[in-house]
Amino acid sequence: MAPAHWRHYPPLDLPPILRGALEVFTARGYHGSSVRELATHAGVTVPGLYYHYPSKQAILVALLDACVGELLSRAGAAHDEAAPTPRARFTNIVESIVLTVTHRSALTVLDSELRYLEPESRRHYAAARKQLENLLLGVVRAGHQSRTFDVSSPEDTTRALLGMFQAIVTWYDPAGPLTPPEIATRYRTIALHTVGATEAQR
């Protein structure tokens, strides 16, 4: 379950039903996909699908579970591994978020389907996202207080940064010319500018 290292992204190991569902949900959206499409894409019949999952929504939840946990644990590992300076921690977290968003882009797209979940599940994912926000916010605040960073409001800046990263999936194409590490490098530079720490500083 736990990856060997937060920078290493093995191919997603999902059961065939979830693998197929991921493709269909990504292409057509949650409400736009029928359980029949999910079933045929996974190579099973419809009741075969219901044997493994109690409902269509449960499939989406299982998929999101695989996503949110990974993002959070990788960002945490990236933070812990960094030298104990705001700058090092910040760049590691940014790199890890951008790597996850790109390497797991199909899963990340599902974030926009989050609001169709029943309230209980939705609260669960809202909490997870808040945890990520707090991780990044802590680092930005530390940099703010030590004057390593130049930000007017750590809270606003953190929220803006996370939005910036999340938006990558709206244009990222795994078949395109840019690789995840390349994008991570570019966004590291941009994010450093956003928190007022120029590349030149060390």
Add this chain to the structure above:
Amino acid sequence: MAPAHWRHYPPLDLPPILRGALEVFTARGYHGSSVRELATHAGVTVPGLYYHYPSKQAILVALLDACVGELLSRAGAAHDEAAPTPRARFTNIVESIVLTVTHRSALTVLDSELRYLEPESRRHYAAARKQLENLLLGVVRAGHQSRTFDVSSPEDTTRALLGMFQAIVTWYDPAGPLTPPEIATRYRTIALHTVGATEAQR
């Protein structure tokens, strides 16, 4: 049609059917809304709805038309009104985008439903968004060349900025404490940092 000024946002003047459809689409998503819901929300019957619009998709298109055009024309006006410096143009465009995203948040949320459109309509909106990107990119490039801005890549930075603005709708609440002008002010500061132009400079 054209607003008196790009900073002024009168209440949306939409025909009742579109007004109701906007609420329903925003709450449930395109595929999650039925034409029966759209009709009852607008106070008409289903065939009454089909008298005005040929299909469910046409309603979404009409709604998006009202959105994209406004965003583009306001950003253009904000650019033209600014003093002819990259910094003034940049802050005006940023302010105008953030004001539109917040004042017209219900319409902006529909952007995530864009991929469910048939290819022809989707290309139309992709082109409009590209126009906005080019408007902002031109200004960022000008600031880059005149050394007013400090960016490593105007293209990447512009794309990151637009993603940052678009993401506002994921947390913005019209009933919340923050008003659109307040958010615009905060994002102006953040965006200036992102392009490497500190607030202190004039």
Add this chain to the structure above:
DNA sequence: CTTTGTTGACTTAACGGTCGCTAAAGTAAC
């Protein structure tokens, strides 16, 4: 060894309900 019972994985067939959409008739204003 066979027989029998149990489980797990999956099938065929279909349930009631909702989907997007429309034909045809009606109404009110000009």
Add this chain to the structure above:
DNA sequence: GTTACTTTAGCGACCGTTAAGTCAACAAAG
């Protein structure tokens, strides 16, 4: 009488879901 718009009624297709049966694998009982 024409135009603008609404109504009642319902089309066929598809929706998420389920009941009931099939079939291989395996274990305990004879």
